Amino acid sequence: MSAEAVGTDSTPRRFLGWLMNPWARARFLWVIGLAYIAWTLLPVAIAVAFSFNAGKSQTAWQGFSLTRWYLDDVSSVWQDDSLRTALLQSLKLSGLSVLIAVPIGIAFGLAIDRWRGRTSRGANMVMLFSFITPEIAVAVALFLYFTQLATVIGLGLKAQVFGLSMYEMAYPVIIVQARLLSIGKEYEEAAMDLGASQMQALRRVLLPLLTPAIVASVGIVFATSIDNFVISQRLSIGASTQTVPILIYSSARTAPLPSLNALATITLFASTLMIAVAGLALRSASRRDRGGVAATAKIGLPVAGG
Amino acid sequence: MRSKLGRGGYRLQLFWPAFAAPATVWLLAFFVVPFFVIMAIAFGGLDPVFLTPDPRYDPLDWQFGSFANVLSHLFVRESIYQQAFLRTLAYVTLASIGCLLIGYPVAYFMARHAGRFKTAFLVAFIAPFWMSYMMRMFAWVNLLQEEGYVNRILVNIGLLQSPRLWLQGKPSTVVFGLIYGYVPFMILPLYAMLDRIDRSTLEAARDLGAGQIQTFRRITLPLSRQAIFAGCMIVTLPMFGDYYTQTLLASTRGTSMFGNLIVSSLESSLVNTGASLVLVMIALLMIPMVFYLRSAARARELVA
Numbered sequence: 001m002s003a004e005a006v007g008t009d010s011t012p013r014r015f016l017g018w019l020m021n022p023w024a025r026a027r028f029l030w031v032i033g034l035a036y037i038a039w040t041l042l043p044v045a046i047a048v049a050f051s052f053n054a055g056k057s058q059t060a061w062q063g064f065s066l067t068r069w070y071l072d073d074v075s076s077v078w079q080d081d082s083l084r085t086a087l088l089q090s091l092k093l094s095g096l097s098v099l100i101a102v103p104i105g106i107a108f109g110l111a112i113d114r115w116r117g118r119t120s121r122g123a124n125m126v127m128l129f130s131f132i133t134p135e136i137a138v139a140v141a142l143f144l145y146f147t148q149l150a151t152v153i154g155l156g157l158k159a160q161v162f163g164l165s166m167y168e169m170a171y172p173v174i175i176v177q178a179r180l181l182s183i184g185k186e187y188e189e190a191a192m193d194l195g196a197s198q199m200q201a202l203r204r205v206l207l208p209l210l211t212p213a214i215v216a217s218v219g220i221v222f223a224t225s226i227d228n229f230v231i232s233q234r235l236s237i238g239a240s241t242q243t244v245p246i247l248i249y250s251s252a253r254t255a256p257l258p259s260l261n262a263l264a265t266i267t268l269f270a271s272t273l274m275i276a277v278a279g280l281a282l283r284s285a286s287r288r289d290r291g292g293v294a295a296t297a298k299i300g301l302p303v304a305g306g
Numbered sequence: 307m308r309s310k311l312g313r314g315g316y317r318l319q320l321f322w323p324a325f326a327a328p329a330t331v332w333l334l335a336f337f338v339v340p341f342f343v344i345m346a347i348a349f350g351g352l353d354p355v356f357l358t359p360d361p362r363y364d365p366l367d368w369q370f371g372s373f374a375n376v377l378s379h380l381f382v383r384e385s386i387y388q389q390a391f392l393r394t395l396a397y398v399t400l401a402s403i404g405c406l407l408i409g410y411p412v413a414y415f416m417a418r419h420a421g422r423f424k425t426a427f428l429v430a431f432i433a434p435f436w437m438s439y440m441m442r443m444f445a446w447v448n449l450l451q452e453e454g455y456v457n458r459i460l461v462n463i464g465l466l467q468s469p470r471l472w473l474q475g476k477p478s479t480v481v482f483g484l485i486y487g488y489v490p491f492m493i494l495p496l497y498a499m500l501d502r503i504d505r506s507t508l509e510a511a512r513d514l515g516a517g518q519i520q521t522f523r524r525i526t527l528p529l530s531r532q533a534i535f536a537g538c539m540i541v542t543l544p545m546f547g548d549y550y551t552q553t554l555l556a557s558t559r560g561t562s563m564f565g566n567l568i569v570s571s572l573e574s575s576l577v578n579t580g581a582s583l584v585l586v587m588i589a590l591l592m593i594p595m596v597f598y599l600r601s602a603a604r605a606r607e608l609v610a
Binding site for chain 1: 321332333335338340359361419427431433440441446448451454549554565580
């Protein structure tokens with residue numbers, strides 16, 4: 001940018017003056033912010049657009065076709081066996097992960113918040129470690145476990161579900177803990193003072209208050225499971241247990257057809273939908289007790305390990 | 307009331323532990339034991355004929371010969387291990403700096419200047435978080451093809467004479483991919499911190515005569531130091547284990563990273579070596595991991 005400013009032409013200099021004008025709103029920062037959004041979102045938008053390409057190219061636009069790569073072509077998502085299998089496998093895997101990870105994660109989050117002792121602190125520590133250990137280490141450990149020790153289970157869908165639900169469990173735990181922090185203990189104590197047993201207080205008071213956190217957990221666990229690559233790849237065996245990210249990984253460089261874009265677009269749509277649900281749930285909850293945009297940002301924060 | 311507590315006293319003691327039990331079992335079965343298996347294999351023996359691993363589950367039987375062998379390779383100059391390790395270190399360092407240089411101004415903008423568009427911007431910034439990493443990389447694979455949009459644009463505006471082969475083992479492409487992939491993870495902690503800084507502190511600094519730059523250097527930057535640290539940890543830890551970015555964007559021996567070593571040794575049935583390499587990686591990352599957990603715990607205490 002400074003190279004332009006030195007030029008004799010006055011237009012760049014005037015542009016720079018406009019950009020850096022200290023009396024106007026920070027235009028410089030606005031340009032950075034907008035450029036960043038374009039940089040992060042445009043490539044994905046282009047990839048989505050190419051799933052509607054009328055031709056076979058992934059680099060040249062050949063006209064618009066709404067359904068060729070989704071339904072019509074022999075190699076579309078609907079008709080190609082490997083693509084359809086991958087989509088079904090992804091849905092199955094993330095659905096099962098949600099079914100396991102969310103209930104046990106919520107229960108765990110509640111338990112370690114209420115029951116403070118050495119054992120619970122230790123368990124919480126292990127859970128946090130499972131979350132920030134680089135995923136490849138977790139995946140290799142699980143791979144060796146299922147091939148050397150737990151050979152009864154072996155590799156495949158079962159192993160993928162077990163491994164992934166363990167790895168994803170941290171999300172509900174963290175979300176519930178954050179929510180418990182803002183709820184406080186008063187409602188529960190009040191219920192128990194009025195004669196409710198611990199179980200009744202939990203079921204009739206705490207659980208309704210935790211509904212947004214549960215909904216958010218379902219959304220986030222589903223979205224991150226459907227996008228999971230490292231663990232599901234390491235624990236997959238053969239084509240029947242390939243998920244969408246595995247398929248993208250293995251065929252991205254081999255000049256794939258736009259049907260791969262279509263497949264990616266479908267999963268993108270599914271995970272965006274789930275995240276939107278999660279975001280709205282957390283937002284409505286935070287508006288009720290604390291409010292503000294910062295609380296919405298929380299759904300981004302728990303992500304530490306990749 | 308008292309009698310009620312007395313009656314349920316014993317049950318109450320088991321109430322919460324019962325809730326924690328399923329998840330604890332899950333963690334034991336699919337996290338703790340698998341890591342023990344890694345150790346049993348790394349410190350175990352090898353079948354002399356088939357070279358299959360011979361895991362030893364009794365720590366008293368552990369031998370450290372093959373582990374020490376792998377470890378010593380890291381210190382042999384110009385060995386494949388050392389090269390991959392140093393390369394990973396370089397890529398991760400460059401990419402983390404890149405993430406910080408891009409992420410800080412963006413987070414700063416979002417916290418201070420986005421104004422009434424804040425929510426819209428926040429949604430746009432969080433979006434890449436939840437997109438499949440593979441899809442985001444796949445998008446770039448298409449853009450960076452020889453006849454892809456990047457080359458076409460660069461040639462058209464005259465920055466390049468002829469299309470460049472971005473995807474043929476260019477370290478710069480790998481670092482670029484890492485930055486693109488992980489920068490959202492840097493932005494969120496920075497934003498959360500910058501958003502929390504009290505405006506009156508900044509106004510006080512300005513009232514006392516500090517300029518815009520001085521306020522930033524002496525107030526904002528010191529206050530966001532912890533978030534910078536946390537952000538760096540958040541991007542560094544997964545980057546160290548990343549092998550797929552390299553495979554998608556470069557795929558050559560000359561750019562392979564530490565994670566690629568692990569994966570390729572598993573794929574060529576050198577299970578023992580793979581297990582040892584994972585242990586080496588965890589040992590190296592243990593200190594940043596503990597630091598990260600501690601700073602996260604401290605942040606939570608601050609919020610509470």
